[in-house]
Amino acid sequence: MRRHDPPALEFEGWYRREFPRVRQAMTMATGDAGLGEEAAAEAFALALVHWGRVSGMDSPGGWVYATALNQVRRSWRRTALEQRHQARTRQAPVPPPEPPDTALWRAVAQLSPRARTAIALRYVADLPEAEVAAAMNVSRGTVATTLSRARKHLAALLEPAMNGDRP
Structure with missing residues (x-):
């Protein structure tokens, strides 16, 4: 580097040689x-x-090498931190739901759409009756009645299967 070059030209020449x-x-x-x-x-x-x-340092090249190595270390630390975070936050896979009892779901399929919906929301989604009512846009009493009738209907349909007979 020649000391009389303007700083921008001095940097440009140094950059071209060193980069x-x-x-x-x-x-x-x-x-x-x-x-x-x-x-x-x-x-x-x-x-x-x-x-x-x-540019006034004894070894601008040494400074840039040290700075580049610091950038590498910073990148490695960031990558390691991200990997640790991902490992901690990685959720275990959710197992698939148990296969449904085919006799039960065949019986549920025979219910009215309202009864099927009430059964699914109450017993599959595990919602309380008040939330089932809100989801179905009906009163809680309607849900209670629908569920009661649906359970009786299912019991009648499933009783032969529980005794070893096929419906």
């Missing part, structure tokens, strides 16, 4: 061309921002 070497060194150090390129680019961007100070 390929820093990029290559970071790529070799990390085994990742993308990370090597990113670390070198970030280091040179910081060098440009602080060029007034960096």
Whole structure:
């Protein structure tokens, strides 16, 4: 570098000479061309921002290598942190629901649409009667009556199956 060059031209010449070497060194150090390129680019961007100070150092190249390595370490820490977070927040897969009792669901299929809906919301979705009523846009008393009648109808349909007979 010649000390009489304007700072922008001085940086540009230094960048052209040093960037390929820093990029290559970071790529070799990390085994990742993308990370090597990113670390070198970030280091040179910081060098440009602080060029007034960096250009006066005994070894601007040493500073940019150290800065690039810091960028690599920062990236590795961030990746490790993300992986730990993902491992902690990863939910165990939800097992599929138990297969339904085919006789029961054949019997439920014979109910009226209102009764089927009430049965599904109350016993499959496990909603309290008040919420079933709100979901169906009927009174709680209507839900209670519908469920009572549906249970009696199901009992009549399923009684032969429970005794070993087929309906």
